[in-house]
Amino acid sequence: MARIVMEDRVWEVKRRMNVLRFLQREGINPEEVLVIINGKVVTEDAVMEPQDQVKILWVLSRG
Amino acid sequence: MKCKVCKRPAVINLRAQNRGLCEGCFDRYVLDRVEKAIKRFKMFTRKEKVLVAVSGGKDSLGLWDILARLGYNPTGLFVDMGIHRHGHSERSRKVVEAFARSRGLELIVESLADWWGKGIEEIGRRVLCPTCGMAKRYLTNRTAVEGGFHVLCTGHNLDDEAAVLLSNTLNWQVGYLARQSPVLEAWHPRLTRKAKPLVLLTERESALYTILRGIEYMDEPCPYSRGATTLVYKRLLNQVEWRSPGTKQRFYTLFLKNKGLFEGVAREEREGLKECERCGQPTWEGLCAFCRFVEGSHGDRGREVPEGDQVRP
Numbered sequence: 001m002a003r004i005v006m007e008d009r010v011w012e013v014k015r016r017m018n019v020l021r022f023l024q025r026e027g028i029n030p031e032e033v034l035v036i037i038n039g040k041v042v043t044e045d046a047v048m049e050p051q052d053q054v055k056i057l058w059v060l061s062r063g
Numbered sequence: 064m065k066c067k068v069c070k071r072p073a074v075i076n077l078r079a080q081n082r083g084l085c086e087g088c089f090d091r092y093v094l095d096r097v098e099k100a101i102k103r104f105k106m107f108t109r110k111e112k113v114l115v116a117v118s119g120g121k122d123s124l125g126l127w128d129i130l131a132r133l134g135y136n137p138t139g140l141f142v143d144m145g146i147h148r149h150g151h152s153e154r155s156r157k158v159v160e161a162f163a164r165s166r167g168l169e170l171i172v173e174s175l176a177d178w179w180g181k182g183i184e185e186i187g188r189r190v191l192c193p194t195c196g197m198a199k200r201y202l203t204n205r206t207a208v209e210g211g212f213h214v215l216c217t218g219h220n221l222d223d224e225a226a227v228l229l230s231n232t233l234n235w236q237v238g239y240l241a242r243q244s245p246v247l248e249a250w251h252p253r254l255t256r257k258a259k260p261l262v263l264l265t266e267r268e269s270a271l272y273t274i275l276r277g278i279e280y281m282d283e284p285c286p287y288s289r290g291a292t293t294l295v296y297k298r299l300l301n302q303v304e305w306r307s308p309g310t311k312q313r314f315y316t317l318f319l320k321n322k323g324l325f326e327g328v329a330r331e332e333r334e335g336l337k338e339c340e341r342c343g344q345p346t347w348e349g350l351c352a353f354c355r356f357v358e359g360s361h362g363d364r365g366r367e368v369p370e371g372d373q374v375r376p
Contacts, residue, residue: 031301034271041074041271043064043083059270060222060297061120061284 002048006033006056013048020044023056032060075271079309086275093272096263097129104245106258111213113137114171114255116203117162119155119281121273122218124162126261128276130216131168137216139163142202143174144195145182148286152182158281171210173202179357192291194356201344201353207255219259222266225311226296228318238332241325243318250333251345265311266297 004011004022013022019042023030030044036055037046048054064073066085073083084092100106107113115130117123117139130137141159146152156172163170175198176182183195207215224243231239247257261269273280303310338344339351341358350358 029298029301029305031265031267031305032298034267034274041086041274043073043076045064045076057270057274059121059267060294060301061122061266 001050002052002054004048004054004056007058014050016047016049019046019048022048028056033058074275075268077268079304079312081308089268089271090275093264093268094129094133096268097126097260098133100245100260100263101133101258104258104262106216106246106260107135107214107256109134109136112211113214113216114140114203114207114210114212115216116140116142116199116218117159117170118218119158120218121278121280121282122220122223122261122266122269124159124218124278124280125269125273125276126216126218127162127168128166128278129272130260131166137168138210138212139168139170140203140206140215141170141172142199142206143172143176143182144199145174145176145184146285146287147182147184149283151283151286154283155281158279162278171206173206175202178202192288195287197352198356201351204253204255205344208253212255214256214258216258216260218261218269220261220264220266220269221311221315222297222300223293224259224262225300225315226293228315229296229300230292237325237328241322241329241332244322245319251336253338253344262315263312 002013002017004013006028011026019035019037020030023033023035023044034057035042035044035046036057037048037052064076064083065071066073066088067082068088069085071085071087074086075089076083113130113135115123115127115137117127119141127137127139139159139162141156143152143156160170160172162168174182179198183198203215224245228240228243230236231243245259245262249256264272300311300314332347335347336345337347337349339346339354340349341354342351344351344353346352348355
């Protein structure tokens with residue numbers, strides 16, 4: 001299953017899923033993150049496969 | 064999604080421009096946007112001495128990298144504010160020093176403790192972002208002026224500027240609105256010109272550039288920044304941006320187009336500028352904010368703020 005990490009949050013997704021769909025499901029604004037699948041930055045139309053390692057980077061600076 | 068220019072896989076979807084860009088084309092896009100901002104707002108030329116305030120964060124390190132690649136020969140300036148909680152200042156300084164070493168760039172390190180005898184945490188009350196920002200502005204300006212730099216650059220991006228604009232508009236801070244600009248001319252010999260070359264790039268674009276360039280940056284926020292209202296405004300604007308791409312850019316550029324509305328206030332502010340009775344820095348009061356802060360604090364002063372010392376315009 002795809003392992004998705006965002007700071008201290010971790011999800012495990014069994015089925016392939018569109019990045020945008022995942023972000024919207026979790027209430028994450030795509031304007032505020034970058035998504036990296038297996039070390040490559042992707043756009044929100046990319047698909048996460050069950051074996052993928054996914055990192056979601058929050059981009060807004062907080063001071 | 065494919066890159067609109069070369070059809071390689073895109074790394075970003077620029078929704079406001081309805082196009083995706085691959086890594087190579089995005090890199091050229093970033094350099095072009097920064098060069099465009101520098102020229103459009105007449106920020107500085109390649110003949111001038113450029114100082115970049117670097118915190119160790121993605122924006123300032125990205126900006127330093129971009130200016131070096133564009134041939135502006137920028138010098139970095141790191142101000143150690145003495146934030147020891149979670150080793151924040153120490154770790155930020157290491158990140159900045161490592162970056163400078165890796166690129167062979169010149170770096171100046173200043174410290175609030177050298178000026179004041181103690182860091183921002185030793186005020187005795189809780190650490191306040193406005194106080195920290197004021198002290199940082201004071202030290203960066205003095206370093207730029209005394210070092211003979213023509214311009215001091217900061218890594219403020221479009222999201223930072225749009226959020227400040229929203230905040231100032233909601234609170235009708237007319238004086239702040241009059242002063243908000245991508246470039247602030249030096250109104251006084253003891254002030255340096257200030258420029259924000261990243262104003263045409265969103266925070267997301269700035270972050271992507273830094274990541275794609277492999278720049279190691281300090282990704283942990285200041286331990287005292289929790290609850291900063293700027294973040295609330297940024298998030299509100301991003302909600303609107305998602306529904307209506309290009310909103311942040313329009314909000315900011317149309318403000319700049321209509322900035323003449325505040326010219327009367329801006330003129331009054333310039334004309335009301337005096338010199339601080341203690342350090343000679345420009346101020347609207349008898350003592351500048353930094354000297355009031357130093358006077359109001361207790362304990363060792365450390366390095367005295369020199370009185371009326373010679374500075375290069």
